[in-house]
Amino acid sequence: MTSAGFPLLDIRQLSVFYSGLQVLWDVSLYVNKGEIVTLLGANGAGKTTLVQSVFGLTRDQKGHIFFEGNDITGLPAYEMVKRGLALVPEKRELFPKMTVEENLEIGGFSKKGEIVELEEIFDFFPILKERKKQLAGTLSGGEQQMLAIARALIPKPSMIVLDEPSLGLSPLIVSSVLDAIKKLNEEGLSILLVEQNVQHALEMSHRGYILETGRIVREGTSSDLLHDDQVQASYLGT
Template sequence: MGDEPLDAIARVDDALLSVRGVETGYGDLQVLHGVDVDVREAEVVVVFGPNGAGKSTLMRAIYRLLPLWAGTVTVGGTDVSAVETDDLVDYGIGYVPQTENVFPNLTVSENLDIGGAPISEPARRRTELYDLFPRLEERLSQRASTLSGGERQMLAMARALMPDPDVLLVDEPSAGLAPQLVERAFDHVQRVRASGTAVLMVEQNVRAALAVADRGYVLDMGENRFEGSADRLAASDAIRDLYLGVRGD
């Protein structure tokens, strides 16, 4: 089973988030060359690959932090390719960048206030997120800069989840965490999915990510290389030899 070939990139007809033929880069340097990714409702999808593959670039392009040179991004069938970053929350997309994902000089409560600014009932949503991340309720008056790495990642997710997005983009949830906290980070991802929010994540710890994901995509040199269920990818000799254990972007 380990050497079962992985097929070409399959199109998911019932995708909530659909990324098609995306090209982008930095200045004159093109990084992505026609990348396709799909995420279904309440699904966890992981994107991984070697250093420089364009994984984090893909997340920035989806969230319009980089311009789309070509391709489309749709959410729930609505084309959001030309929607500005600040307006994407209205279309059901949340984003947790790898760094600078909380306001360190503000308290936990103030960070959540900022995340809840676009919605009409932030108090109700806070209560739901306290159920999801109970530790945050114990830290409301604490400045984000004083939180542990795991708590800060929890806050970053909760802040992005305040508007109750349909899909959450998460760039390397385990980055910078102590080894004993990595499992907890992926537990948070599973909790988000269980709450009804789909997750698209880039992750350096491929084995741990595949353990909680439904499907995965491998990027290499800014292009799709493989796609498959998490089980198939984890069992593939090619994936194990080429990518498992590779860290970073």
């Protein structure tokens, strides 16, 4: 896999604090146009904090975040969406009492101008078409994740950030969700993927970073990380 391009998302020396307590230390990470980059790390390492800080959802931070070369540090989430950066949050945040279709219509709300037609979304996620009149809260976990991803695609982002899209899903469903993400990348979407399925995530991505207790301890191409002794011992159980 090649990963030519320029940094679309560029996080530089980010530190984040909660009530004065530091949880991220000088984290630097970039995603080039066209790449899938995986962010790996154990529970509590600070992955969600990193993602939230990109979308202006943390309050106390140092460092800078650039998107397409513009400093976006601290801008609100809707501003990110306007600029073409979308989030699929850890908790999915669907509207359970609304139908699949209605949840998707809400996805188009944040951005003026271009949106993806629902039919295009349904071509990509046929299961959502079958279920379009069903209440989101009654979908299976995998279907809900597909819906969360689909909703993020409506404002035509150039990049999406996915926070543990496979959380709570059975292995077979994990594969279908990750395969869909890979396919989106092949269609040109740049992706930052937070995952704990280390093997699968690295196999489908260009590069990766490992976050341990708030610090990047390893970074490299996915194949280098997959063959790294320490990564194998700590994350792949080999």
